[in-house]
Amino acid sequence: MNHIDRLLHRLRRLGIWAIAIWLGGSGPVQALAPLIAAGELIGVSGLEIEGRRYEIRFADGSFNALYPEGFSGYGSLARAAAESLRAAGNALTGTPPAGRLQLAGCRSAQSCTILIPERSAGTVPQAHLSHAVEAIYAGDLVRSVPAELWPFDAATDTGAMPDMLYAILTPTGE
Structure with missing residues (x-):
């Protein structure tokens, strides 16, 4: 040559x-960034959902206590958020430094259900029942998003349930 x-x-x-x-x-x-505190995954920022960027925080509590007054659910954004979490795959948590990265508020060794409210009967703080999209988190990934909505008593505190927590979505304006 x-x-x-x-x-x-x-x-x-x-x-x-x-x-x-x-x-x-x-x-x-x-531009996903896992939000980690005290060795636990407390949320994720930079998740694209329906063409906008969001931060999702995981929290224990009741529907009526966690969400702002007048809130009745995210509508179609709930399913889109769950599917975006599932599609994020390993980018969601990266590689934890030592073993499995636990979701904040999840005390189950097998899996956790992230509830993302789609709609409710009533509004916060007076809602009676919420219907949530479930994102099943196991082994550092959201593994599935069942098609059915999960009916959940809006006054029940997920803090008393070792394998359930809520997701709170906030647009980031990016």
């Missing part, structure tokens, strides 16, 4: 890399 052929070969290789970088950078950017 002469000098010109080697140069053309290198330019082609650089061109392929440039195209790959350009194509990779032209899609939606997932």
